[in-house]
Amino acid sequence: MKIYVAHSRGFDYVNELYKPIRDNIHGYEIILPHENNSNDPHDREFYKNIDLFIGEVSYPATGLGIELGFAYDDNKPIYCIYKKGNKISSLVKAITNNIYEYSNIDEMVKIIENIIRGE
DSSP states (O other): EEEEEEESSOOIIIIIIHHHHHHHSSSSSSTTTTTTOOOOOOHHHHTTSSSSSEEOOOOOHHHHHHHHHHHTTTTTOOOEEEEOOOOOOHHHHHHHHEEEEEESSHHHHEEEEEEEETT
């Protein structure tokens, strides 16, 4: 299963998203877009080849919105997570009902694990 985790650059995604995912979730092909300082944009075909799209949508970002649109257009399962206290974009609510709020990193990891397992 190829899982893509999209997000804004408006927070410390390395420590608040990437590290917890890599430290706790194993056995899946998880693609983190800026891992290893990669800033290479994905071409349109990339989104057609993923199995699951998870968006960390706590912080608005134009690029994240475009990626959500690509996944939606390709009929990919879209799940969004956001940190409690943040307001999410109405775009998110328009493209998926699978929206989960988390309070801390441990809770975020558990939600992502449940999404991946289909729970």
